[in-house]
Amino acid sequence: MSNYYQPEIECASREQIRAWQDERLVKQVRHVYDHVPYYRALMDDKGVTPDDIQSVDDLHKLPFLTKDDLRDAYPFGLLAVPLHDAVRIQSTSGTTGRRVVAFYTQHDIDLWDDCCARAIVAAGGTADDVVHVCYGYGLFTGGPGLNGGSHKVGSLTLPMSSGNTERQIQFMCDLGSTILCCTPSYAAYLAETICERGLQDQIKLKAGIFGAEAWSEEMRRDIENKLHIKAYDIYGLTEISGPGVSFECSEQTGMHINEDHFIAEIINPVTGEVLPDGEKGELVFTSITKQAFPLLRYRTRDICVLSHEKCSCGRTHVKMSKPMGRSDDMLIVKGVNVFPSQIETVLLNKNYPANYQIIVSRENNSDKLEVQVEMTPEMFSDAVSEISKREKELVEALKAMLGIYAVVHLVAPKTITRSEGKAVRVIDKRNLY
Amino acid sequence: MIVKQISVFLENKPGRLAEFTRTLQENSIDMRAMSIADAPDFGIARVIVDDAYKTACVLKDAGYVCSITPVLAVAIPDTPGSLVKILDLLGENNINLEYTYAFTTRKVDTAYMIFRVHDTEKAAELLSSHGIQLICQDALNQI
Numbered sequence: 001m002s003n004y005y006q007p008e009i010e011c012a013s014r015e016q017i018r019a020w021q022d023e024r025l026v027k028q029v030r031h032v033y034d035h036v037p038y039y040r041a042l043m044d045d046k047g048v049t050p051d052d053i054q055s056v057d058d059l060h061k062l063p064f065l066t067k068d069d070l071r072d073a074y075p076f077g078l079l080a081v082p083l084h085d086a087v088r089i090q091s092t093s094g095t096t097g098r099r100v101v102a103f104y105t106q107h108d109i110d111l112w113d114d115c116c117a118r119a120i121v122a123a124g125g126t127a128d129d130v131v132h133v134c135y136g137y138g139l140f141t142g143g144p145g146l147n148g149g150s151h152k153v154g155s156l157t158l159p160m161s162s163g164n165t166e167r168q169i170q171f172m173c174d175l176g177s178t179i180l181c182c183t184p185s186y187a188a189y190l191a192e193t194i195c196e197r198g199l200q201d202q203i204k205l206k207a208g209i210f211g212a213e214a215w216s217e218e219m220r221r222d223i224e225n226k227l228h229i230k231a232y233d234i235y236g237l238t239e240i241s242g243p244g245v246s247f248e249c250s251e252q253t254g255m256h257i258n259e260d261h262f263i264a265e266i267i268n269p270v271t272g273e274v275l276p277d278g279e280k281g282e283l284v285f286t287s288i289t290k291q292a293f294p295l296l297r298y299r300t301r302d303i304c305v306l307s308h309e310k311c312s313c314g315r316t317h318v319k320m321s322k323p324m325g326r327s328d329d330m331l332i333v334k335g336v337n338v339f340p341s342q343i344e345t346v347l348l349n350k351n352y353p354a355n356y357q358i359i360v361s362r363e364n365n366s367d368k369l370e371v372q373v374e375m376t377p378e379m380f381s382d383a384v385s386e387i388s389k390r391e392k393e394l395v396e397a398l399k400a401m402l403g404i405y406a407v408v409h410l411v412a413p414k415t416i417t418r419s420e421g422k423a424v425r426v427i428d429k430r431n432l433y
Numbered sequence: 434m435i436v437k438q439i440s441v442f443l444e445n446k447p448g449r450l451a452e453f454t455r456t457l458q459e460n461s462i463d464m465r466a467m468s469i470a471d472a473p474d475f476g477i478a479r480v481i482v483d484d485a486y487k488t489a490c491v492l493k494d495a496g497y498v499c500s501i502t503p504v505l506a507v508a509i510p511d512t513p514g515s516l517v518k519i520l521d522l523l524g525e526n527n528i529n530l531e532y533t534y535a536f537t538t539r540k541v542d543t544a545y546m547i548f549r550v551h552d553t554e555k556a557a558e559l560l561s562s563h564g565i566q567l568i569c570q571d572a573l574n575q576i
Contacts, residue, residue, distance in 0.1 A: 375442045375475075375498045382440040382502040382549075383531065384470045384477060410475050412444045414496050 115244030116149025127154035132177035141242030184215035188365035191226035254319035269327035466536030
């Protein structure tokens with residue numbers, strides 16, 4: 001079984017991949033320098049010109065981009081083509097509430113879809129499959145990405161989007177879904193529900209492509225056993241395109257990065273120095289084929305390891321480990337990026353004290369976000385309804401900022417630990433890494 | 434005629450009320466009445482004490498969030514219909530009752546209730562003018 005969507009690319013020689021990267025990088029740097037004043041200024045500051053970049057060996061000379069740059073340049077500052085040529089935006093949350101907006105030309109959508117198609121075919125997908133996509137659709141890249149990939153493969157695509165578990169299971173049974181695409185926690189929830197109802201015999205799933213949040217090997221085996229499928233990991237981020245930046249093959253020992261489109265580096269998150277293969281550090285991507293939103297040396301803040309070891313699947317592209325942590329304080333809750341600073345912004349806007357604590361837990365395979373705030377004399381009222389009303393307003397403001405529901409808990413004054421140095425704002429009880 | 438009630442924020446966790454009452458005990462504060470209003474994740478303890486000012490200071494020092502709420506302490510004769518009469522009076526005069534709770538005293542023939550209304554002054558005048566006995570702060574210690 002070959003399971004390749006573009007074998008000539010996926011199994012190309014290392015020399016060939018390197019040749020593509022060299023040629024595309026040089027062209028891309030010129031494109032960005034000429035069309036993105038924001039990045040040109042960063043290059044000028046560093047004293048680097050497009051002529052200094054002759055091959056991948058020169059990549060380290062380029063300045064980094066971070067999420068802060070995306071925020072500063074919002075919304076059009078990093079756009080590299082006239083708006084006329086852009087056909088789509090996708091978006092994800094940013095550090096202090098300002099969203100990250102990524103643009104795509106039709107060419108960019110096509111290459112993104114190709115990347116997702118590679119992931120689907122690697123998971124055994126063909127034109128005879130029924131691909132059940134219950135990632136969210138809309139601004140979130142999960143749904144549109146896998147949807148596009150499934151179209152490329154020619155599979156029957158069910159654009160289910162997230163939620164409504166009843167309907168998900170009914171369609172799965174009635175239409176014979178064979179490949180399930182969603183977050184691992186939702187897959188675990190679906191698996192549990194299907195088992196509880198004794199519907200295992202009525203589903204025809206053979207594989208699952210699960211990403212957008214961290215999950216353990218244990219969780220993978222649990223989902224695989226309950227649904228009798230093989231579960232594949234997929235990785236991506238809106239800034240670089242969306243899901244499909246890398247994907248797992250049948251070996252399940254890491255995700256192949258689509259190196260014909262994205263160059264990966266591992267750096268020391270403190271010094272920015274490039275680390276050799278096999279060392280753990282922060283993953284940095286350079287997008288070498290995208291037109292509208294081509295980020296160079298974008299720091300993902302994901303900590304992982306790259307491996308060039310030969311893979312039994314025949315693919316030659318470098319493999320990245322599952323992310324093992326973050327070099328910033330971003331949390332991924334229910335597949336959604338959450339920054340503590342976003343929560344702080346909401347609290348301060350609503351005149352709450354800056355002393356708060358965020359507790360993330362996983363109950364029944366579903367993430368739970370809880371925000372604890374201390375009661376103050378100014379907020380206190382003798383009427384329960386007044387306090388409840390304020391709590392409700394806070395829940396709604398958090399929902400508007402984060403896009404997900406958070407439980408608000410009012411606690412007694414001085415009960416949230418004050419620390420000497422950096423405050424411990426986040427308690428993640430999920431043990432993800 | 435107005436009585437000062439202390440309202441205190443309490444987390445909805447085991448032992449919190451005990452902790453609170455221990456604080457009162459340690460400061461020799463005498464409680465005349467108490468009621469708890471509960472929401473899913475917190476509660477408000479409402480207490481009538483012998484010394485409202487001292488209690489507020491003690492609680493503040495102990496780290497509690499509390500407030501002083503004006504309420505009425507009403508003597509209810511122990512005869513059928515006496516509460517109805519009082520509530521009718523308030524209703525007919527468009528005075529909304531937010532909450533109420535009863536408490537016992539050493540006297541046996543009278544019941545007492547705390548009334549929390551929006552317009553405390555108006556309610557106090559109204560009830561007094563109809564011969565209903567209101568207990569003032571100082572008198573609370575005598576009953």
